[in-house]
Each structure stands twice: as C-alpha cells, then as structure tokens.
Amino acid sequence: MILDNINHPNDIKNLTQPELELLLDELRDTVVRIVAKTGGHLASNLGVVELTVALHRVFDSPADKIVWDVGHQSYIHKILTGRNPRMDTLRQYGGLSGFTKRDESEHDPFGAGHSSTSISAAVGIASANKLDGNDGFTIAVVGDGAFTGGMIYEALNNCSDKDRLIIILNDNDMSISPNVGGMSRYFRRFRTTARYFRFKHCFKRIFGAIPLIGKGLVGIARRTKNGFKRLLVTENFFEVLGLSYYGPLDGNNEKHLELVLNEAKNDKKCSVVHICTKKGKGYSYAEEKPDLYHSVSGFDIESGEIKNGLKKSxxxxxxxxxxxxxxxxxxxxxxxxxxxxxxxxxxxxxxxxxxxxxxxxxxxxxxxxxxxxxxxxxxxxxxxxxxxxxxxxxxxxxxxxxxxxxxxxxxxxxxxxxxxxxxxxxxxxxxxxxxxxxxxxxxxxxxxxxxxxxxxxxxxxxxxxxxYPKGSPEEYDRSIFKNIGDMCFCDFGSYPSVAIITYGKITKNALLAAAELYKSGINTRVIKLICIKPIDFTKITMLAGGTSNLYILEEGIKTGGVGDVIASNLSENGFLEGKRIRIRAINDSFISHGSNELLYKECGFMPEQIAAEITELVKFER
Ligand SMILES: Cc1ncc(C[n+]2csc(CCOP(=O)(O)OP(=O)(O)O)c2C)c(N)n1
Known part of the structure; x- marks a missing residue:
C-alpha cells in the first residue's frame, strides 16, 4: 500500500499521478474501515479526501498551518500527518481524538469540536505570523454549514488586510442535514447557475488541452483568473469584503484543486477558495444519505447497516x-x-x-x-x-x-x-x-x-x-423512590448515617453504591433531585437532617455545580456543624474521550469507588 510509506505530508509531494490515484482510493478505504469499527464522522471525511491531499501537496505543514473547522473532517489529515498507525484507536480511551487536537500533533495548530471558529483562529495565527516575520501560510477549511455561524462573519470582517491567509469554503450543500438560510441559498446560486457551468466547461477545456500540470498551466490560469471571476457573478460577497475569490470549482478533483490553491498562494490578498464537494463521496450509502452517515456509531461496510440502539432515547x-x-x-x-x-x-x-x-x-x-x-x-x-x-x-x-x-x-x-x-x-x-x-x-x-x-x-x-442525557434511561426499579415533588429519596437500611444527594443519569451509580454500603453495614439515604435550581433546602435539610455525613455526586464540573451550591448554603445556615461533607464531581479538569464507563472510572464515579469513598468518610464515627 502507498499509505504504508506515508509518515509525513512530505511523503506525498512527489507521488506520480497513478500513485496519487491509488492513494486517494486507499484513503477512502481506510476511513470507511476505521469508522465502521470505531464510529465517528464518515460522510464529511469522504468528501474532503482530494482537498486534504491537495492541501498537503501545495502547502508545507506544520510550517504552514491548516485549521479545520469543527475538526470532524480531519481524519484524512490525521492519516497523512503521521497518525495512520494509530487510526485504529480513533475515539477510544487514550487513543486519537475524533477532532483536531493541539497536543496530538504539531500538524494540528488549533483544536476544535465546536463549529465556526476556524477563520477567527486563522486570522489570529496569521496576525501572529506577521508580528514574528514568519512567512508561513495559514489555511482555514470551513464548511458551508459552519458558514451559518456568526463568528465566521465577525472573522471575515477582520481579515481583508491579512495576507498569506487562505479560506477554503468547502461547500457540499449540507450541514448535518440540508443546509439552511440566505447564505446557503447564495452559495447554491453559484453552483447551479448557467454561469457556473460555463466556468466549469471553460476550466475543463483549458485543462483538457494541456496534458501536463506545470508552470505554463498555472500561468494560463493566472491570466484568465479575472475573466473566470467576472463570468460568475456580478457582485461577489467576498470581494465586497476586500478578499480575493476563486471558484466555485470541483473540490473532488485533486488536480484542479492544486492548481487553484497555488493561485491563491500567489495572491497578495487574503483569498477565499470556494470548492464544491460531494459529502460521502466514494461510499454509495453515505453518498445517498449523507445526513445519516454524518456521524455514525459503527456500521457494516457491505450492507451499510448502522449499529443504532433500538431503545427509545x-x-x-x-x-x-x-x-x-x-x-x-x-x-x-x-x-x-x-x-x-x-x-x-x-x-x-x-x-x-x-x-x-x-x-x-x-x-x-x-x-x-x-x-x-x-x-x-x-x-x-x-x-x-x-x-x-x-x-x-x-x-x-x-x-x-x-x-x-x-x-x-x-x-x-x-x-x-x-x-x-x-x-x-x-x-x-x-x-x-x-x-x-x-x-x-x-x-x-x-x-x-x-x-x-x-x-x-x-x-x-x-x-x-x-x-437530559444521551441515549436511554438507565434500567432499574424506580418504584423504590418516595416522591416528594421536585425530588425523591429511598433508604438502604434504617437510621442512615449518610445522605447521598445526586441527580441525572449517575443516580443509578449512587443506588448501586448504596446497596453495596448497606451490605457492609453502612446505611444510606439516596436523594435524587429532579429540580436542581432552585434547590428546595427545606426538603434537603429535612431529608438529610438525621445523617452525619453528606455525599454529593455530580456528573458535572464541581465549581459552581449543585454540590457547591448545596455546600455553601448548608454551611452558611449552620446545618453542616458536626457533619462531614464530600462532593464527588469533575474537579477542575477537562475529561477526554472514551467509553462512559472508563470516564466514570477516571472521575471516581463507579459504584465501587463511591462506596469506598463513603466508607472512608464515615470511618470516624465507626
Ligand atoms: C457550535 C456547534 N453546533 C453544532 C455542532 C454540530 N455539528 C457538527 S458538524 C455540523 C455540520 C457542519 O456542516 P459543514 O460545516 O458544512 O461541514 P460538513 O460536515 O458538511 O463537511 C454540525 C451542525 C457543532 N459541532 N458545533
């Protein structure tokens, strides 16, 4: 496989045309094989195979910085930037992230996950480059879906004086579902008007007539560029903002992409390269239903059958x-x-x-x-x-x-x-x-x-x-709870010495811990909150009044969370005198990816960990 010899983007720069064709196929096969197993974003990645290859052939990452919007379409980029041997670990605990991530590779200059940040980040990087006298390029790759996000316009408004900054508008007419709004309609006009087809035809004629991509072809394209642009639209949104505009062009044609990217590279202004790609390209099921294959939890490659939970969510x-x-x-x-x-x-x-x-x-x-x-x-x-x-x-x-x-x-x-x-x-x-x-x-x-x-x-x-959480409710017998309006409770043994206050999906773990504690002789009352703001402190003090230990379990960040609110309120009101309190929540850190069970373990949220912590807490009185 060609891919076996690709450890750095430089390794694809000198491939022959037939080798390149093979590489494109191998990349598609690899992404389909990996995502079928690990789950993740499929259709978006299949759409940018040619773009990613062209970017890494035209630019020099990491000196040139590629910023992927959302980062969900960066799998090909990961494969080409030395991460191919670890692709099997994609989205697994301790493995590669499903998005771009700064500490994962020097080729990820900016991480993402949330949409529409790429141009702002790229303008910042380009500005820093200028201050440092660094002549590297900064390239933001942003989808038409992300173009519905307001930050994009704040950033576009701020980049007319930036050079060595290139914005790739990856237009596939889709967000997760079909894209919406006025800007999307505007882009659609580019793709569907007769002018666009004339442009495509014109482009084809020029490329068709010249067998080799070389300096001569670049020169022709440069000389005719303004002519192309004028053919397209009378008033172009990007040009009005003071940017150069190239396109729209077929973003699944690697050769054409290289040519136009080189053009943009030579432009003295910040430029927008508008490419049209096919979401899901090369895998028929994803091409037909790109929304369904936008993000999948794993699927059968042959039948296209997606592994979906059948339970009501x-x-x-x-x-x-x-x-x-x-x-x-x-x-x-x-x-x-x-x-x-x-x-x-x-x-x-x-x-x-x-x-x-x-x-x-x-x-x-x-x-x-x-x-x-x-x-x-x-x-x-x-x-x-x-x-x-x-x-x-x-x-x-x-x-x-x-x-x-x-x-x-x-x-x-x-x-x-x-x-x-x-x-x-x-x-x-x-x-x-x-x-x-x-x-x-x-x-x-x-x-x-x-x-x-x-x-x-x-x-x-x-x-x-x-x-409310992702997926379906945890399965357990909820009739054990006594409901008192916005909260409910249940006791494991009489005269409980510990009250566990919790809410949300993690309630089940509190109950399992309480059952374990009961077996070891520690009686517990579990209080499940349904309304968590405002908290009914009269009820809390009534329910937890008889216990000398309070344990708050929260699947959320500790600072400012429910535990924090309860602890400060109860302490201010003197309720905590003579009592011990412990808050088990996410302690001032970002939690990475992996199965929820492993993440729970990392945070001390598993029933046995909760039980051990509570045993430690009540030790003094025993
Ligand atoms: C702030 C924010 N809202 C919602 C999402 C969920 N989301 C992920 S990708 C996506 C669609 C992006 O569409 P586009 O930019 O066109 O990229 P494509 O997948 O079509 O290549 C959405 C809505 C997100 N990542 N960030």
Whole structure:
C-alpha cells in the first residue's frame, strides 16, 4: 500500500499521478474501515479526501498551518500527518481524538469540536505570523454549514488586510442535514447557475488541452483568473469584503484543486477558495444519505447497516412530548441550531413546519430569537446539546432571564457523551446556568421525570432549562423512590448515617453504591433531585437532617455545580456543624474521550469507588 510509506505530508509531494490515484482510493478505504469499527464522522471525511491531499501537496505543514473547522473532517489529515498507525484507536480511551487536537500533533495548530471558529483562529495565527516575520501560510477549511455561524462573519470582517491567509469554503450543500438560510441559498446560486457551468466547461477545456500540470498551466490560469471571476457573478460577497475569490470549482478533483490553491498562494490578498464537494463521496450509502452517515456509531461496510440502539432515547421522548404539547397549544414553537435530527425534533418539524425554526449553526442567535418569540407570548423551546448551549450564555442571561421572558431550553446530551470527548461533554451547563438569576433547571433521568419537568417548563413564567442525557434511561426499579415533588429519596437500611444527594443519569451509580454500603453495614439515604435550581433546602435539610455525613455526586464540573451550591448554603445556615461533607464531581479538569464507563472510572464515579469513598468518610464515627 502507498499509505504504508506515508509518515509525513512530505511523503506525498512527489507521488506520480497513478500513485496519487491509488492513494486517494486507499484513503477512502481506510476511513470507511476505521469508522465502521470505531464510529465517528464518515460522510464529511469522504468528501474532503482530494482537498486534504491537495492541501498537503501545495502547502508545507506544520510550517504552514491548516485549521479545520469543527475538526470532524480531519481524519484524512490525521492519516497523512503521521497518525495512520494509530487510526485504529480513533475515539477510544487514550487513543486519537475524533477532532483536531493541539497536543496530538504539531500538524494540528488549533483544536476544535465546536463549529465556526476556524477563520477567527486563522486570522489570529496569521496576525501572529506577521508580528514574528514568519512567512508561513495559514489555511482555514470551513464548511458551508459552519458558514451559518456568526463568528465566521465577525472573522471575515477582520481579515481583508491579512495576507498569506487562505479560506477554503468547502461547500457540499449540507450541514448535518440540508443546509439552511440566505447564505446557503447564495452559495447554491453559484453552483447551479448557467454561469457556473460555463466556468466549469471553460476550466475543463483549458485543462483538457494541456496534458501536463506545470508552470505554463498555472500561468494560463493566472491570466484568465479575472475573466473566470467576472463570468460568475456580478457582485461577489467576498470581494465586497476586500478578499480575493476563486471558484466555485470541483473540490473532488485533486488536480484542479492544486492548481487553484497555488493561485491563491500567489495572491497578495487574503483569498477565499470556494470548492464544491460531494459529502460521502466514494461510499454509495453515505453518498445517498449523507445526513445519516454524518456521524455514525459503527456500521457494516457491505450492507451499510448502522449499529443504532433500538431503545427509545431521551431525544425521542422529548420529540413526543413537544409534539403532543404542540397539538394542544398553538403557541408552542421549536427552535434548533442545525440539530433537528439529533435533538429529536423531526416529528415536530413534520407536524408543525410553520412553528419549526432551524436557524443554522447559530446557538447565540437561536437563543435570542427564542427570547424574541417568547416576548410575544410564544412558548419557544430551543432544543440544543448542552455543550453547544455554552455558546449562548450571555443570550440566556441578558436576552431571556434579565428580560423575564420564559424561554425553554431542552438541553440534550447532558453529562458525558463518551467517544466525542472533551469538546462535547455536557458537563458545564449546570455551573453556567447556576450563575443566572431567575432561571430554573430540571435534570430528569427517566421519561416520567422528563414529562414532569417539561410540564413545569410549559406552564412557567421564567426561563427553564430541562437537561437530559444521551441515549436511554438507565434500567432499574424506580418504584423504590418516595416522591416528594421536585425530588425523591429511598433508604438502604434504617437510621442512615449518610445522605447521598445526586441527580441525572449517575443516580443509578449512587443506588448501586448504596446497596453495596448497606451490605457492609453502612446505611444510606439516596436523594435524587429532579429540580436542581432552585434547590428546595427545606426538603434537603429535612431529608438529610438525621445523617452525619453528606455525599454529593455530580456528573458535572464541581465549581459552581449543585454540590457547591448545596455546600455553601448548608454551611452558611449552620446545618453542616458536626457533619462531614464530600462532593464527588469533575474537579477542575477537562475529561477526554472514551467509553462512559472508563470516564466514570477516571472521575471516581463507579459504584465501587463511591462506596469506598463513603466508607472512608464515615470511618470516624465507626
Ligand atoms: C457550535 C456547534 N453546533 C453544532 C455542532 C454540530 N455539528 C457538527 S458538524 C455540523 C455540520 C457542519 O456542516 P459543514 O460545516 O458544512 O461541514 P460538513 O460536515 O458538511 O463537511 C454540525 C451542525 C457543532 N459541532 N458545533
């Protein structure tokens, strides 16, 4: 295999044309083989095989810096930059990340996971280069989906005076699902007008007539470049901003890409190279259904069958709840930032298209847009992954809470999300929202709790976040709980000496630990919170009053979390005198990727670890 001899991008620079063709095939096969096993982003990677090869042939990484937006399409880049031998570890604990990561390789100058950051980072890198007298190039690769995110425009507005900065607009007409909005329609015009085809034809004629790619061809392209551009559109958005524009061109044609990238390299201005690629290219199932194969949990290569959990998920349940509620209440609206499928909104979208709003990958806008709806009496539900909600902190604070408008947040993927890793874990939302006055948080861990929480949210008069985990509820007998409104509890033995307070998916581990402790003679009361803000301290003091040890278990960042809030409140009120308290949460660190079980282990969240810690805690009194 050609790939066996590729350890550095320099190794592909001198390949012959037939060798290059082989390499492209091998790269596609490798990505399909790896992702089928490890899960991950498939379609986006298949679309950028030619682009990645062309980038590494034209530029000199790591001296030239390639910044991948989101980083989900960087698998080919990883393979070509010395990480091929470790590709089998992709997304596994201790293995390669599914995104670009700075400490993984010198070829990843900037890490990502969240969308639309690449141009800002690239402008910063290019500016630093200029200050240092470094003549390296900076290249941002950004999809048309990511182009719906506001930071892109803030960055574009800031790069007209930058040279040696190249922006590749990788336009496949898809975000995760088909792309939305005015900018997307604008790009579509480029691809579909007769002018584009004339350009393509013209391009073909020139390349067809000249057998060898060489200096002469580059010269021709340079001389005719302005002519190409004028053929395309009368007024080009990027040119209006003071940037050079190249394209659109076939981004799955490696030869053409090299030619135009060399052109952009010689340009004295910051340039935008607009390429059109086919998402999923080369694997028929992914080509046909790029949305389905955007991110997969593993699949059978022959049949294309994706390994999906068959159990009903929290996202499914949310979809049911909001669709049922909307049938009765015409004010209910659903808002998504390009995540309709992932958040379970597809049935709502089908049933109430006029009340469904996909605003693109624009979480900050989505929140203020929802606040606008809510200010006019609509019940706006913004369904968003916990991690992406982080983008909209000030919008929740300033545009919803401070305005007193009852926006509802459906925060999906709360807690660890396993293989997607540090950029995607939903472990900050509680601490973030805890700092915002007049805003409530519910953290259901069962469908029943979820219905209860949304019932409260729909009838409330201030912002409410309902946060719930990825996947399905843990299986265990919930009838052991005695419910007292926003919280419930159960005892393992009489006169418990320890109260474990917890919430969310990790509740099951608290119960398993309590069962283990009971066997070793330590009686425990487990208190499960459903509403975690505001916390009902009257009930907490009543339920935990008889115990001399308090243990708070939280699948979230410790600082500013529920444990922090409970500890400071109880201590200020003198409740903790003579008691011991321990908070087991994520202690001021980013947690990487891997199975949730391994991540739980790393954080001390496994039942046996909890039981051992509690045994240690109660030692004094025994
Ligand atoms: C802030 C944020 N919101 C949502 C996502 C989820 N997400 C990952 S990739 C993607 C679509 C990106 O589309 P595009 O940039 O066109 O890249 P493509 O996959 O089509 O190549 C989305 C919405 C994210 N990564 N970051």
């Amino acid at each position: 929290f996202s499914d349940c949310f979809g049911e709840i909001i669709t049922e509620a909307a049938q009765k209440d015409k004010d209910i609206c659903a808002v998504t930032a390009a995540m309709s499928g992932g958040t379970g909104l597809e049935s709502f979208e089908g049933a109430f298209p006029e009340r469904f709003f996909d605003v693109g990958i624009a979480e900050a806008h989505a929140l203020t847009f929802s606040a606008g709806l809510a200010s006019q009496g609509k019940k706006a539900v913004f369904a968003v992954y916990s991690t992406f909600f982080q983008r909209a902190y000030d919008q929740l604070l300033h545009d919803a809470a401070l305005q007193g408008v009852p926006v509802i947040l459906a925060l999906d993927r709360a807690g660890f999300v396993a293989e997607d890793g540090a950029t995607h874990h939903g472990v900050f939302d509680v601490a973030v929202i805890n700092s915002i006055p007049d805003t409530d948080i519910y953290s259901p861990e069962s469908f029943e709790d979820m219905r209860y929480a949304f019932g409260k949210a729909f009838s409330g008069s201030r912002p409410v976040a309902v946060r």
